[in-house]
Amino acid sequence: MTILDGKKVSNQIKEEIAVEVAKMRERGEKVPHLAAVIVGNDGASLTYVGSKVKSCEKVGFESTLVQLPSTTSEQELLNKIEELNKDENIDGFIVQLPLPDQIDTQRVLLAVDPDKDVDGFHPTNFGKMALDMSTFIPATPFGILELLERYNVETKGKHTVVIGRSHIVGRPMSILMGRKGWPGNSTVTLTHSHTKNITQIISQADIVISALGVPNFLKAEMVKDDAVVIDVGITRVPDDTKAKGYYITGDVDFENVSKKASFITPVPGGVGPMTIAMLLKNTLLARERHRSKK
Numbered sequence: 001m002t003i004l005d006g007k008k009v010s011n012q013i014k015e016e017i018a019v020e021v022a023k024m025r026e027r028g029e030k031v032p033h034l035a036a037v038i039v040g041n042d043g044a045s046l047t048y049v050g051s052k053v054k055s056c057e058k059v060g061f062e063s064t065l066v067q068l069p070s071t072t073s074e075q076e077l078l079n080k081i082e083e084l085n086k087d088e089n090i091d092g093f094i095v096q097l098p099l100p101d102q103i104d105t106q107r108v109l110l111a112v113d114p115d116k117d118v119d120g121f122h123p124t125n126f127g128k129m130a131l132d133m134s135t136f137i138p139a140t141p142f143g144i145l146e147l148l149e150r151y152n153v154e155t156k157g158k159h160t161v162v163i164g165r166s167h168i169v170g171r172p173m174s175i176l177m178g179r180k181g182w183p184g185n186s187t188v189t190l191t192h193s194h195t196k197n198i199t200q201i202i203s204q205a206d207i208v209i210s211a212l213g214v215p216n217f218l219k220a221e222m223v224k225d226d227a228v229v230i231d232v233g234i235t236r237v238p239d240d241t242k243a244k245g246y247y248i249t250g251d252v253d254f255e256n257v258s259k260k261a262s263f264i265t266p267v268p269g270g271v272g273p274m275t276i277a278m279l280l281k282n283t284l285l286a287r288e289r290h291r292s293k294k
């Protein structure tokens with residue numbers, strides 16, 4: 001069994017990006033600038049956005065954190081997005097999800113300039129992805145592809161079962177694994193809460209990508225021998241004995257599933273850090289495109 005070490009690979013990717021940024025500086029060019037908009041003060045969202053800012057510093061990017069109160073109206077958020085769209089200094093930005101109930105997420109995602117949409121959530125970019133055109137690939141699926149690639153995991157002809165159909169993870173993942181090329185060329189089954197016989201479907205999978213957010217959902221009896229297991233889930237479980245008052249767990253019963261799997265991602269230290277690295281990679285790409293447009 002091999003652990004797909006997202007922490008290690010994400011650090012390698014960040015080093016590669018840092019080298020590119022250093023070259024930009026030497027040439028006297030502007031370095032990439034990423035902005036993140038967060039509405040409200042949800043703890044997990046703040047942690048994620050915080051590690052994004054730290055990672056920007058680590059690779060030499062500039063970063064801006066826009067923090068808006070949880071009472072922000074849709075129009076106020078749209079105004080902010082328009083400002084970021086027009087700001088020549090900003091190469092890319094993300095709007096942290098989920099948004100409060102008074103805000104229509106679809107309208108917000110449509111308002112982001114596709115050329116600055118480093119999350120790859122705008123329909124134009126999502127469409128390009130589905131059509132194999134060059135674009136920003138959503139960071140979490142992109143990070144999973146990168147992990148499979150760097151560990152040389154065969155995907156061709158394999159049966160990949162994706163659990164969860166969210167617009168940010170499961171759905172794009174199912175498209176990417178079925179694309180031509182590598183990592184891809186896989187036969188994909190996309191499952192969700194209405195899937196019948198899900199246990200039986202999962203037991204046929206060569207590659208399982210679990211993105212539901214239910215701790216201990218995936219148990220050893222459910223996966224076949226030598227399966228590749230990717231755990232996207234992140235759940236905070238309250239625990240007074242921990243310094244932070246909680247611990248983090250994925251969807252997979254790691255202790256037992258790892259005994260059967262050929263490759264497996266841990267939580268923490270698997271897909272999460274890769275997501276951040278790929279967001280930085282998309283921002284570097286946005287900077288390069290931005291520059292060559294002028």
Ligand SMILES: NC(=O)C1=CN([C@@H]2O[C@H](COP(=O)(O)OP(=O)(O)OC[C@H]3O[C@@H](n4cnc5c(N)ncnc54)[C@H](OP(=O)(O)O)[C@@H]3O)[C@@H](O)[C@H]2O)C=CC1
Binds near residue numbers: 164167195211233275
């Ligand atoms: N590591 C990382 O970088 C990231 C981690 N995450 C984590 O991944 C998890 C999923 O998040 P996200 O993709 O946003 O998904 P959502 O929470 O938006 O959706 C969950 C999906 O799982 C499906 N589902 C829920 N329960 C079951 C079940 N019992 N059986 C089968 N399917 C089920 C839902 O089905 P239905 O559509 O029918 O409701 C839905 O499609 C969360 O823990 C989140 O924190 C998310 C993004 C990045």
Ligand SMILES: Nc1nc(=O)c2c([nH]1)NC[C@@H]1CN(c3ccc(C(=O)N[C@@H](CCC(=O)O)C(=O)O)cc3)C=[N+]21
Binds near residue numbers: 047
């Ligand atoms: N517009 C938008 N884009 C996103 O990409 C996006 C989002 N909204 N909303 C929420 C989800 C979640 N997500 C994570 C990213 C990194 C970790 C991560 O680094 N996790 C660490 C642990 C972090 C911790 O200690 O909490 C790990 O797995 O090792 C987790 C979750 C991105 N998301």
